[in-house]
Amino acid sequence: MELPALPASAAIDKQRTRPAPSAIAELLKPVTWFPPMWAFGCGVVASGVPLAGRWGLVLAGVLLSGPLVCATSQAVNDWYDRHVDAINEPQRPIPSGRMPGRWGLYLALVWTLLSLAVSTLLGPWGVGAAVVGLLLAWAYSAPPLRLKMNGWWGCAACGICYEGLAWVTGGVVMAGGQSPGWPSLLLAALYSAGAHGIMTLNDFKAIEGDRQMGIGSLPVRLGVPGAARAACLIMALPQCGVAGLLLAWGQPLHALAIAGLICGQGLMMRRFLADPIRQALWYSGFGVPLFVAGMMVSAFALRGILLAGS
DSSP states (O other): OOOOOOOGGGGSOTTOOSOOHHHHHHHHOGGGSHHHHHHHHHHHHHTTOOOTTOHHHHHHHHHIIIIIIIHHHHHHHHHHTHHHHHHHOTTSTTTTTSSOTTHHHHHHHHHHHHHHHHHGGGHHHHHHHHHHHHHHHHHHHSTTTOGGGBHHHHHHHHHIIIIIIHHHHHHHHHTTTOOOOHHHHHHHHHHHHHHHHHHHHGGGGGHHHHHHTTOBOHHHHHHHHHHHHHHHHHHHHHHHHHHHHHHHTTOHHHHHHHHHHHHHHHHHHHHHHHSHHHHHHHHHHHTHHHHHHHHHHHHHHHHHHHHHHO
């Protein structure tokens, strides 16, 4: 497919040779850093390992998860999605011309190298996790894989990178390079699966550009009502699994808290399902925080189990 020309706004300032700091910050999208940073923190809590003497590792892990690896994924996505953004979000740094030339690509490469450098502070497991996360970031947006062309694969890659990988990395770092126990791995896997639905929420604002550029997001593949129902089910079912596991592990209060958070999301989902395009951003702002709150609740439940058994 021949890519369309970027809008005329991209050439407004022909004297601009480098991006302004504000354009760089917008490209790296700090608002998206929270989920992997939070998931890393959940892995730290779930490990049951005391923080004393490990604060430096924790801070390095949080930095790596959010401002580095996640920011890299945002830069990569904006560069390879610049023609889609010209349709959906022409005010973004690259299509608007505030990020001139190939600066978007250069920043993605620099942030990739910086992420790898910082990951060495976390030892071999930290480097390995960074490599996996960066590979997923590039595979999601860049050809030849460009996983985002298929909404099922693309959202899965994001869910794994943002939630599961960050959670497991937090546990590994705290345990001195040892793999977390299977309960922590299972919780990480369930929340990764649930995050698939969260990623789908982001696609409702980009339907027109995705359709024109042949990107098979779930709203394009399933239609708006079908994708909305799928997103809700994918978010809710793994959380039900978490509540069931906590109950089976002898943590009824934590399981009850998770159930309450699911009910709260269910009420909000009714509003979202009534008008997915207009309410997707609203649900992301008010419903998703209940999802991530449940992650920390389950992490503390697991921590309690480990400390009680030690």
